[in-house]
Amino acid sequence: MQVGQTVVQAVSRVVDGADALTSQICRDGLAYWQGLRGDAPLPWREAIDPAAIRSLLPYTFLVDVVDRGRDFRYRLVGTDIVAHTPHDNTGLLLSEIDAQGTQSQLSALYAAVTADPSPRFQRIAYRTRLGLRSWYETVVCPMSAPDSTGTVTTLVGWAEHFHQPIGSADE
Template sequence: MCGSGDNKQGVVSMTDREKERRAAPLRLVESYWRALAGDGQVPLRSQIDPRGIESALPYAFLAERIAPSLAKLRVAGTHLNDLMGMETAGMPLSALIAPDDRDRMGEAVARVFAEGALARIDLRGEEGFGKGRIEAQMLLLPLRSDMGDMTRMIGVLVSQGRIGRTPRRFGILHAEVTPGLSATMTPAPAPQRQGFAEPPAAFSPAPIRPVAAPAKRAPYLRLIVSND
């Protein structure tokens, strides 16, 4: 394709452009997650609005922690279903990974949940009959549940290459886990007094006075005895 390439020969690599296009969902979801984490805390699962990542939805998924190093897919995009040739919601995330590399995936998952870390993983599909060369990138980002515990995550999986015969499982080429955000809730600061407001006076209860006994009243009826 003609253009202004770096080789000064008017050639632009279509492969590079395709990689950039494929990586767009990864960038979109990470940017959206960082915007939600503007206060320096891991976002809540309830803050995720699908409309904010609409173009990345086929590649995105939501998962829940079921063990220190295991996550279960709760919602999965159509691209994950296409790779596995079946509905992936309800499956463990490790089902997408080749058995020999599931321990490495578990280590990354455990750090995402325990440290609020971000995991970027480069993958290559297993090859065989009807399964040609395919590569993929995965991004894992932590989320908090409504209770405040870090037991949720949002992720993205984007592949390059013909899917071919399913299911397609992936080996890990490289995994990078970087520090994330704190999940600790920061207490709200105490309200400041404004202007010339005076401190409130201390409350002093009134002294307890003894209650006087009720006065005896004369009877309403009087018995008069007459012997006449």
């Protein structure tokens, strides 16, 4: 989301099945995470194989949990996500990003996944300066480190953006 855009709706929920997701990218990301997890409570961050999710990489983000969920650092932000934000947030703490407009919703989402380690999805609808009604869907999944005793240390997620001209027949 760019500066000057207005959030008009935000929804965040636990994923109770892939059919709750609109985005095929988010569905594929969730299926990948579920495959990594197997029977374990949480998959390890090191289990991610970029070659296995090559088509999802532009829509993928990795977030380090900082200070047990008091903040979050973007480790990786896919190119499609970067194209829809004012800056490449890779390496930044969520608390350092002030031009995005959705920090409070993202902070709440990331904190919820960290506190109750289950996948959650979020949809945020907004209106742009360019006359588009836009929204994005994201799914965020918890991961741990081998030595973390099941504590959420990393979040992996996928996001897809959608745009529609305001005043179109589908409005």
